[in-house]
Amino acid sequence: MKMKTIKTCVTALISALLVFSPVAYADKWSDQFPHIKTTGDIPGECSYESMSKKDYSGKTLKINTHAVPVMGEPTALHAEQFAKLTGAKVDVTHTPAGDLYAKAMVPFQAGQAPYDIVFGFSNFINDWRRYLEPVPKKYVEMKQMQDVTPSHIGVASWDGVMYQFPVDGDRHYLKYRKDVIDNPEYQKKYKADTGKELRVPQTWKEYGEMAAYFNDWDWDGDGEKEYGSAEVMKKDDLMYAAFYSRSAAYSKNPKTPGGFFFDLETMTPLINNPGFVEALTDWVAATKYVPPGGINFGLGDEIGSFGGGQTLFSFSWDDAFVAAMQPDSPINNKVGAAQLPGAMKVWNRKSNSWDEGFNQAPFFVWGWAVGVAKKSKEKEMAFDYLCFFANEANHQADIGIGRFGVNPFRNDDFKAEVWTQIGWDKDIAESYVDTLAKMEESKNRVFPLRVPGTFEFNAALATAAAKALAGQLSPQAALDEAAKQWNDILNRVGKDNVRKAYSVGVAMEDNKL
Amino acid sequence: MNFKHKFVFLFPGLFVLIGILIFPIIFTIRLSLSGWNSYTPEMNFIGITNYIRLFTDDPRFWESFFRLSFLSVTTVILQYVIGFALALMVWREIKFKRFFRVIFLIPMMTTPVIMTVIWRTFFHESLGPVNDLLGNIGIKPILWLSDPVIAKFTVIIVEVWQWTPFMFLLLLAGLLSLPKEPFLAAAIDGASPFRKFVYVTFPLMAPISIGAIIIRLIEASKIMDTVFVLTSGGPGTATETSSFYIYIKGLREFQMGYAATLSFTYLVIMIISLTIIAKVLTKLMIKE
Numbered sequence: 001m002k003m004k005t006i007k008t009c010v011t012a013l014i015s016a017l018l019v020f021s022p023v024a025y026a027d028k029w030s031d032q033f034p035h036i037k038t039t040g041d042i043p044g045e046c047s048y049e050s051m052s053k054k055d056y057s058g059k060t061l062k063i064n065t066h067a068v069p070v071m072g073e074p075t076a077l078h079a080e081q082f083a084k085l086t087g088a089k090v091d092v093t094h095t096p097a098g099d100l101y102a103k104a105m106v107p108f109q110a111g112q113a114p115y116d117i118v119f120g121f122s123n124f125i126n127d128w129r130r131y132l133e134p135v136p137k138k139y140v141e142m143k144q145m146q147d148v149t150p151s152h153i154g155v156a157s158w159d160g161v162m163y164q165f166p167v168d169g170d171r172h173y174l175k176y177r178k179d180v181i182d183n184p185e186y187q188k189k190y191k192a193d194t195g196k197e198l199r200v201p202q203t204w205k206e207y208g209e210m211a212a213y214f215n216d217w218d219w220d221g222d223g224e225k226e227y228g229s230a231e232v233m234k235k236d237d238l239m240y241a242a243f244y245s246r247s248a249a250y251s252k253n254p255k256t257p258g259g260f261f262f263d264l265e266t267m268t269p270l271i272n273n274p275g276f277v278e279a280l281t282d283w284v285a286a287t288k289y290v291p292p293g294g295i296n297f298g299l300g301d302e303i304g305s306f307g308g309g310q311t312l313f314s315f316s317w318d319d320a321f322v323a324a325m326q327p328d329s330p331i332n333n334k335v336g337a338a339q340l341p342g343a344m345k346v347w348n349r350k351s352n353s354w355d356e357g358f359n360q361a362p363f364f365v366w367g368w369a370v371g372v373a374k375k376s377k378e379k380e381m382a383f384d385y386l387c388f389f390a391n392e393a394n395h396q397a398d399i400g401i402g403r404f405g406v407n408p409f410r411n412d413d414f415k416a417e418v419w420t421q422i423g424w425d426k427d428i429a430e431s432y433v434d435t436l437a438k439m440e441e442s443k444n445r446v447f448p449l450r451v452p453g454t455f456e457f458n459a460a461l462a463t464a465a466a467k468a469l470a471g472q473l474s475p476q477a478a479l480d481e482a483a484k485q486w487n488d489i490l491n492r493v494g495k496d497n498v499r500k501a502y503s504v505g506v507a508m509e510d511n512k513l
Numbered sequence: 514m515n516f517k518h519k520f521v522f523l524f525p526g527l528f529v530l531i532g533i534l535i536f537p538i539i540f541t542i543r544l545s546l547s548g549w550n551s552y553t554p555e556m557n558f559i560g561i562t563n564y565i566r567l568f569t570d571d572p573r574f575w576e577s578f579f580r581l582s583f584l585s586v587t588t589v590i591l592q593y594v595i596g597f598a599l600a601l602m603v604w605r606e607i608k609f610k611r612f613f614r615v616i617f618l619i620p621m622m623t624t625p626v627i628m629t630v631i632w633r634t635f636f637h638e639s640l641g642p643v644n645d646l647l648g649n650i651g652i653k654p655i656l657w658l659s660d661p662v663i664a665k666f667t668v669i670i671v672e673v674w675q676w677t678p679f680m681f682l683l684l685l686a687g688l689l690s691l692p693k694e695p696f697l698a699a700a701i702d703g704a705s706p707f708r709k710f711v712y713v714t715f716p717l718m719a720p721i722s723i724g725a726i727i728i729r730l731i732e733a734s735k736i737m738d739t740v741f742v743l744t745s746g747g748p749g750t751a752t753e754t755s756s757f758y759i760y761i762k763g764l765r766e767f768q769m770g771y772a773a774t775l776s777f778t779y780l781v782i783m784i785i786s787l788t789i790i791a792k793v794l795t796k797l798m799i800k801e
Contacts, residue, residue, distance in 0.1 A: 102764045109554040127551045227639075235747045236765065293638025295659040295748050310639070452552035455766045463573070463750060470661050470749030488570070493552055 029393075033081055036393040038400075038421065045142045046387035048085060056381050057087035063385075064103055065119040067094045070300075070319070070405035071168070071368050074398050075119065078389045085388075088381060098236065101455065104128065104373075113375035116382040122155050122170070122369035123448045125163055126501050127455075132371035133379055135162040139387055149440055151364055152409040154508050155447070163371055165386040169409025170367025172245040173435050174207075175306060175314045175321045176200060178336040178428070180219060181210075202358070204246060204282050204341045207313060208289070214312045215289040222309070222330075228289030229313040230297060230305035230320070235466035237298035238316075240458045243465050244446065245315060245363045246283055249343035251275030252361035254444045256350050257510040261449050261457075262486075263349065264506050267495045269486040271461060272479035274354070275347030280468055280475035287469055295469055307331075307402065315340060317367065321432070323402030325424055333425045337435040362439035366448040368405060408436055447508050451501040453493045460485035538780075544773035551767040563774035573750065574758055574775060578782070581754040584665065585733035588672040593726055595673065596680030601714075604688045614685070621678035629742040632671045633658070636743075661751035664744050668752050671739050676732070680725055687721030688714075719798040727791050734783055755779050 029041035029048040041048040061082075065075035072094045079090035093115070095103050104118040108131035120128065139145060140162055148156075148166045156164040180186055181200060190198035190213060201207040211228025219226050232242040251260060251273065258264045261271065270276070287295050291310055294301075299316065306314035307323030309331040314320050324335045342360030370389075372382040388394070398406035399413060400422040408414065414437045419429035439445070449457055464482035467473040473481065490498055507513045548559045567574060603613050620628070635643050636657035644654040657667045695717065699709045737756040740746055746753035746761075759779065763772030 098765055102767060105551060105767055234745060235749070236745050236761070291639040292644070292654045292656065293659050296744065298745075453550070455551065456768065459761065459766050466747055467749040470747065470751060472661065472749040472751070492548070492550075497552065 032084075035077060035081070035397050039393050039396050042392040042396075044144050044391055046144065046384065046391040047393065048081075048391075051082065051085040051384065051388050054086045054384060056384075059378060059381055060089040060091060061117070061378055061381050061385055062091045062093070062115045063117040063119070064093045064095055064100070064115040065117075065370075066100060066368070066405075067096050069403040071119060074389070074394075074401075074404045074406055078394060079385070081394075082385050082388050086381075086384075088385075090385070097238075101127075104131075108373070111375065113373040113377075115373060116376040116378045117370060117372055117385065119368060119370045121366045122164060123366035123450050123454050123458075124369065125156075125158055126450045126452055128371060129158050129161075129163045131374055132163045133374045133376070135165055135372075136383060139165070139383055142387070144387070144390065144392060147410040147412055149409060149411060151440055151445070154513060155364065155366070156369065158450075159504060164369040165371065165383070165390065166409055167370055167386065167390045167406065168368040169407050169413075170317055170365050171436070171439050172241065172316055172340060172363045172365050173318075173321075173439065174201070174338045174340055175324070176336050176338065177220075177309075177312050177331065177334060179331075179334040180214065180312055181336065186219070200336065200338045201313070201341045203343050204249060204279070205344070207341045208282060208285055211286070211289040211311075211313055219312075220309065224310075226309070227291040227294070227311045229286060230294065230302045230311040231283075231286060231290060231314065232297060232299050232302050232316055233283075233287070233290070233295045233466075233469055234298040234301075235462050236459070239465065240462040241363075241365045241448075242316060243279065243283065243461065244448075245340055245365065247271075247276045247279035248361035248363050248446045249341065249346065249359055250278045251347050252444055252446050252509075253346045253348050253355060253359070255355065256348055257506075259502070259506050260446050260509060262498070262502060264499065264503060267490060267499050267502075269483040269490075270349060271486065272476070272483040273347055273349060276479055277475050278343075278347075280465060280479060283465070284468055284471075284475060303402070309334075317365070317405075318407040319402050319405055321402075322400070322407075325428070326402055327423055333428060336428065337432045339435055339438060359444070360442075361444045361446050362442045363446045364439070364448070366450075367407065414440075443511050445509060447505050449502075450505055451493075451498045453489050453498070456489045457486055460489065538777075541773045541777050541780075544770055545777050547770040547773075549769040550771075559770070563771050564778070566771065567774055567778060573753075574755070576750065577753045577758040578755045578779070580665075580752070581734060581736065581756075584668060584672070584736060584752075584754065585730060588669050588676070589726060589729045589733050591669070591673045592677045592680045592729060593722070596677045596725075597684050597718075597722075599677070599681045600685040600688055601710075604685060617681050618678045620675050621682070623675075625675055625738045626742055628675060629671060629739050632667075632674075633743050636667055658744055659748050661748055664748060664752050668736075668739055668743060671743060672733065672736065675739070676729065679732075680729060683721065683725040683728070684718065687718050687725075691717050716799075723791065723794045723798060726794060727787060730787060730790065731783075734787075 030037045033048065043049065063075060063079060066072045068076070076092045079092050082088060083090045100120045101124055104115065104120060105127070107114050108128070149169070152166050152169045153162070156162050156166050181198060187198040190196065194209065194213065196209065198210065201210055214226065215228035216225055218224060232239050251270065259270065262269055290297070291305055297305065302314060302316055303320045303323050305311055306320040307329060321335060321337055323329060324331050326332065339360060339362060342358055344358060345354040345356050346359035348355045370386060372379055376382055395406070395410065396418065398404050399408055412418065414433045416426065416429040416433050419432060420426055461482045464478040468475045468478035543556065545563055546558055546560060547556045549556060599617050603610050635641050638644055638654055638656055638659060643657065647655065656663055658664050695713045696709065699713050704712070735756055736754050737760065740752055740754055740757050744752045746757050759772050759775045762768045762775060
């Protein structure tokens with residue numbers, strides 16, 4: 001009897017160890033690395049457990065990344081963790097966003113590799129790919145990579161070869177103050193004053209009307225004035241991406257495949273067609289309902305403004321939304337997400353006229369991207385670091401921290417539970433993942449321009465749009481100026497070179513890839 | 514003395530001069546004749562194509578140059594007037610003279626980029642203290658950084674604040690080195706303080722003033738950090754200066770060849786214009 005009892009106890013103990021071993025395993029690493037305290041380590045090829053078995057003692061990994069906090073902070077954090085786990089020495093250099101391109105490009109062109117890993121934006125891919133090592137097959141085929149959405153695999157790849165290791169997923173979408181838009185009193189008041197419904201704006205015109213209505217008065221009762229919209233309007237600070245977001249609904253016509261930025265056949269720039277002009281006209285009107293100084297808002301200002309409860313609307317990357325949902329945010333659980341507004345007409349470049357009817361086009365804007373230098377002597381360690389950076393435990397912890405700039409790009413991220421477990425209300429989490437998932441499903445998507453000279457094209461457009469916003473030029477004149485410059489750039493780079501590269505993006509937009 | 518020995522002593526200086534001045538200029542000229550950019554990363558030869566583009570198809574460079582001329586001339590004039598007034602003030606026997614001298618120099622000792630970040634915070638239209646204070650006395654928010662005209666004056670305010678102490682320092686050193694006899698003679702003649710300034714102090718200070726103005730004009734014409742941090746050349750292109758534009762073309766858009774063309778042209782224009790300005794100032798301020 002005694003023996004039987006002992007046997008039973010031992011069996012129960014072994015069973016318990018087997019059943020609960022993942023939890024114990026997770027605790028082991030989360031005790032050491034509190035960053036992953038919510039999930040613990042999640043088994044995988046690049047988990048904490050797996051990395052701890054690697055030995056890179058005596059080796060140094062050099063990384064050039066963005067300034068702290070956006071992407072710079074997670075890079076440094078994961079570098080420190082990686083160093084502890086593997087014994088490697090990791091040197092992290094932080095560089096302002098505007099200089100990331102040149103800081104990698106100068107040594108690339110000189111045939112040097114001062115950095116093993118370079119962070120940049122996904123639209124650098126065409127210029128950088130000849131200097132980057134393709135992501136090895138073993139990483140591409142890993143379980144953690146299989147969960148990356150096809151859109152983001154496409155963004156990280158060129159002609160089927162992956163050059164950038166997916167660490168971030170980006171798209172522009174609408175963020176709004178749920179406590180205002182869903183407020184029955186405001187709905188009644190708005191209806192009485194304007195004769196229109198207060199709802200999540202379906203079109204950019206509605207967006208403008210609501211933003212103008214809720215501008216320059218204290219609508220949340222905090223004793224401070226609030227404003228209509230926070231947008232990235234500062235030249236050279238990603239503002240061209242905001243303009244493309246506003247233009248997509250007016251210019252991305254599903255009936256006219258073959259290019260959003262250029263007509264792929266003729267390589268004529270389309271950025272001064274009536275669709276883009278309509279968008280810029282809307283945007284110039286928006287200068288009246290942004291906070292004072294809003295015309296100089298960069299991405300950081302936009303995140304701070306909307307995330308701090310200063311405006312009714314905002315649209316750009318996820319960061320402002322995640323910042324608003326941080327536990328210490330004044331508008332925690334008071335925000336909603338929706339797809340970018342659409343338009344009631346879309347320009348048809350074939351018939352040279354407007355097609356009437358609702359049109360909506362998600363913009364899969366470029367985002368953070370990272371690659372390993374072809375000339376690096378520590379490629380294996382570099383890819384292991386990136387794989388560790390994006391492992392499931394790190395990724396789940398990173399996406400919940402607004403300032404990190406790490407946004408969803410895996411199918412698992414589109415589950416509401418991922419977000420409710422970090423404190424989001426269920427309905428907000430559902431609206432958020434639903435918005436992202438619908439963008440993935442859309443067949444009328446716009447992808448970023450990724451051609452030789454991308455920087456020149458975007459800079460020319462940003463300068464022209466900035467002139468219109470500042471009142472220096474009319475929207476039509478500004479975009480005509482930009483189109484002329486695009487033609488000049490095309491002539492310098494070579495139409496065929498640009499066409500060849502652009503056709504890859506067009507194939508993605510036309511759902512052929 | 515062996516004639517060749519002289520050259521031996523000249524070599525180190527000559528070598529440094531060639532290394533840090535002549536070679537970069539020659540390299541810039543060669544680069545300006547190439548189409549080096551992100552998609553053609555080589556020192557190819559495209560003749561004067563970049564120069565043709567600059568002189569026939571780049572109004573933005575010329576606009577930025579004229580804007581720079583306005584900003585640098587205005588800031589230097591203001592710095593000279595204020596710097597001279599402050600120097601005169603502490604030149605006299607006043608209480609806490611040493612304290613004031615140190616206080617006036619503080620802006621120059623601070624890091625321009627950090628101070629510009631602080632100024633940007635001050636002038637932030639919705640969150641900054643300046644508009645907040647104005648609001649308390651019933652003045653509507655001023656668009657310090659968002660209005661194309663006001664933004665230029667905001668840049669001027671920051672530049673004048675930062676660099677007036679430099680002018681003050683040079684002019685005070687000049688005042689302290691002036692001979693006493695002309696002032697004694699003027700005092701014996703019963704000249705008023707105004708006449709003393711116009712007929713004694715100012716003429717005696719003319720050579721130093723010209724030097725100070727030229728040094729500041731050279732520095733002001735390179736204005737970059739203030740614009741970069743404060744406005745990024747905006748709104749639109751309202752505060753874009755030549756150096757900022759060259760930076761955009763070279764290090765943002767990676768048009769290295771074209772940026773070299775802009776740099777070399779800018780260098781030539783600056784050498785010519787500063788030589789003319791120095792001559793004109795000498796003629797106006799120094800009477801034989």
